[in-house]
């Protein structure tokens with residue numbers, strides 16, 4: 001790869017800064033406090049801040065600037081237009097979100113919230129992947145990483161949910177198909193949570209193959225069962241891989257080898273997208289991955305894109321709530337995607353609790369994988 005890795009970022013996305021608590025909905029606040037107290041008994045609830053906070057992005061950008069990676073070029077995203085947003089969302093949802101500009105408050109009791117500059121941030125987050133695709137189509141790059149917030153993969157076509165206002169990766173995939181003529185788009189969502197919004201938007205669309213590895217229900221958002229495989233012509237085009245909490249690097253490497261790689265070989269995508277959350281990092285407290293795992297995954301996805309679709313690969317940030325984990329993991333990912341940093345040997349747990357579930361999911365999806373090749 002000679003072209004640089006494009007990194008899309010705009011500090012205006014720091015303007016999305018919702019309150020941790022909503023004083024107008026005390027019952028919602030109480031419910032979230034109870035949920036946090038169960039998971040983190042020592043949490044300081046009175047000083048609790050919203051976990052999806054500006055520091056997530058500044059930690060990433062600070063690290064990438066202080067420990068610069070060769071062969072990267074920074075770029076500013078354009079905000080997504082209403083036309084681009086409405087390829088993934090209903091016109092009513094876009095009008096609802098746009099109408100929140102300048103407002104503060106919670107939109108849902110799962111702490112999805114806005115501050116006065118959130119809508120501008122959401123437009124940029126949704127537009128970053130579109131800008132990346134346009135640059136790739138112009139021949140400026142093959143690969144891009146979009147450092148964005150609010151995240152997107154929990155937002156279905158018609159509502160805000162799980163910190164997400166617009167579904168950034170879905171807007172990107174829809175743009176690829178509608179505006180750039182790519183017929184088949186593969187998405188791997190490796191965030192710890194199921195990307196219910198992405199699944200909802202493409203559930204009956206065989207042009208988009210969605211593979212989603214995540215902590216199994218009842219973990220939030222409670223969807224992503226093996227049996228959710230798509231509808232109509234897209235039956236078999238949603239490959240969910242529900243996993244137990246605590247899994248490490250070897251589990252997602254197994255997901256790549258047993259499901260993502262064979263599915264991609266069969267589907268022959270024109271473009272590969274990654275919903276790249278980093279909340280499986282051990283510092284996020286639930287799972288046990290680290291930066292060496294994310295580096296290997298990035299390297300494998302880049303090699304897959306090189307072999308199948310002219311190298312076209314766009315990774316879009318989703319979750320990940322520990323600043324150090326985000327900085328370490330994204331720096332490793334960028335090094336691997338830019339081809340300028342050797343990937344360290346991967347750390348593997350002695351008894352990784354997720355690997356059996358991957359084998360089970362691969363067996364469940366065997367017929368779906370075979371059908372993709374037809």
Ligand SMILES: [Zn+2]
Nearest residue numbers: 191192193319
């Ligand atoms: Zn997540």
